[in-house]
Amino acid sequence: MRLHSRLKWLFAVALITLATGPAGAQSSAAGTAAPPASSGQVQFQANPSLSSDDMERQADALLDQMQGTSSRIGRRQLKAAAEADVVLANCLKDKLSQIDTAIRSAKDRRGSLRNPDIRAHAYTIIVVQKGNSDRAAREAAQCIGKEATTAGETRVTTTIDNSLPPDDSHNGFPTIDPPVIIIAPPPPASPTR
Secondary structure (H helix, E strand, C coil): CHHHHHHHHHHHHHHHHHHHHHHHCCECCCCCECCCCCCCCCCCCCCCCCCHHHHHHHHHHHHHHHHHHHHHHHHHHHHHHHCCCHHHHHHHHHHHHHHHHHHHHHHHHHHHHHCCCCHHHHHHHHHHHHHHHHHHHHHHHCCCCCCCCCCCCCCCCCCCCCCCCCCCCCCCCCCCCCCCCCCCCCCCCCCCC
């Protein structure tokens, strides 16, 4: 009974040590938490030397560029729809939706540039949304539509050469019946049935 209780305690201590061992190894020597593992996202830090007016001017320029990209892809999407190129129109519509979402997010953050407490964060969001818009524009450039090899309606023409001898199913060779194959059941697997 006492041995069973000691084994429980030993198991509990080992489990706690095992669970907290890796967590303790994640802090640095100075006692501060180690930086999180990379999530694959590009980290961006706003330029602290920009004044509020400079941030606003650059944000306006970025928004203008994003609007121009949206207009260009929107015209291309309308042209594809007018040409009944459904595949291209849908691809461009998806990319246009992504760009417009980035523009809306950047416009929402534009007003926050006047608040000194969140100015740097808002500017960072605008720059990241410009990057998202550029990525969607690059993907839109890769959208493909109808195959370029399509020449139009096809037509099949059959010509029969009457100078050939009539069709003889034997082609001059004697008819041979296929061999008869007799399949015997396999022998029993054990000596008793």
